[in-house]
Amino acid sequence: MKNFNDILKKAQEMQQKMVDMQNKLAEQEVTGAAGAGMVEVVMNGLGKVSKIKIDPSVASDTAMLEDLLLVAFNDAHDKVDELSQQQAEKMKQGLPFKLPF
Numbered sequence: 001m002k003n004f005n006d007i008l009k010k011a012q013e014m015q016q017k018m019v020d021m022q023n024k025l026a027e028q029e030v031t032g033a034a035g036a037g038m039v040e041v042v043m044n045g046l047g048k049v050s051k052i053k054i055d056p057s058v059a060s061d062t063a064m065l066e067d068l069l070l071v072a073f074n075d076a077h078d079k080v081d082e083l084s085q086q087q088a089e090k091m092k093q094g095l096p097f098k099l100p101f
Contacts, residue, residue, distance in 0.1 A: 032076025
């Protein structure tokens with residue numbers, strides 16, 4: 001029975017680490033940019049957008065603005081993915097067993 005209690009304790013520790021990781025990601029920010037910074041999208045580590053900056057010089061060209069927004073959002077999203085992977089790797093380092101992913 002001691003072995004089961006150890007497993008349960010490790011599972012609870014891992015669950016807490018996952019909660020901590022989510023909280024840490026929520027506090028971090030990444031910025032996606034396009035058009036040499038004419039459009040910027042700021043997201044937290046969970047992928048929620050907190051700010052969008054648009055240079056007034058591109059506001060009149062709707063098609064270009066749409067393209068720049070798309071690129072900036074995708075850039076920010078890629079950075080969020082990278083940040084999440086880094087945090088997951090840090091979390092896995094302290095585990096006493098190897099995860100299949």
